[in-house]
Amino acid sequence: MSVALSEPVMVFDIETIPDVASGRRLLGLEGLGDEDTAKAMFQLRLQKTGSEFLAHHLHRVVAISVVLATRDQLKVWSLGGPESDEAELVRRFFEGIERYAPTLVTWNGGGFDLPVLHYRSLLHGVSAPRYWDTGDDDRNFRYNNYLSRYHWRHLDLMDVLAGFQMRANAPLDEVASLLGFPGKMGMGGAQVWGAWLAGDIQGIRHYCETDVLNTYLIYLRFEHLRGRLSPEGLAREQTRLAEMLAAASQSHLQAFLAAWQGASASST
Secondary structure, eight states: OOSSOOSOEEEEEEEEEEOHHHHHHHHTOTTOOHHHHHHHHHHHHHHHHSSOOOOGGGEEEEEEEEEEEOSSOEEEEESSOTTOOHHHHHHHHHHHHHHHOOEEEESSIIIIIHHHHHHHHHHHTOOOHHHHOSSSSOGGGSSSOSSOTTSSSEEEHHHHHTTTOGGGOOOHHHHHHHTTSOOOOSOOGGGHHHHHHTTOHHHHHHHHHHHHHHHHHHHHHHHHHTTSSOHHHHHHHHHHHHHHHHHOOOHHHHHHHHHHHHHHHHTO
């Protein structure tokens, strides 16, 4: 049983808004402004499926946040800057995979984040050979790659913890809160479009970062659950994260640490 993480781990989450440019073109909504186009897209989707949640290919990525954990490094940040366009965000994400070949960790990444990134990388002409490798270039990827649902190079915690049974899926916010972690902070996914319209891209990025922090904390608990982190290793990694947050200057990271410490105190 390890007392430390043995390989690079990249926990990530994306935030999206309606791809109104594609919506106008594909759904015959020419002449409408962005807000009205989005309303029409939501309504058409509701009529078709009973839910306003848009099809994956009609989501535009506006934030990708990451926790990168190696033996020597632990950091949380959002890729690019507030001014970065979608193509840059997607390119930077896949460049990280090319550089580190990390274990990817998500919450519902197999059901949402990665399919969206597939369509958006296709749209923007982003090349990602290591991500798409299934053993032709690196034999180690033949039986453990990013694409197979049952491999471990991409660990979708929601899917794995549910035993790959959709009826057993649980929301990130509830599982995080159940375990004494902060859960959702600042906003929820349904509020991202409104925040974008209000020009609050920084708020979206901060919200996305708190989501990956929750996911990382659950991941550490899961690594202990499956015997890859000893109790001492789990405590060490949690302490390392708390120290990183304590040293951070950003108010949302300080707020996350305070909420985590408060939740932990109230559960003891």
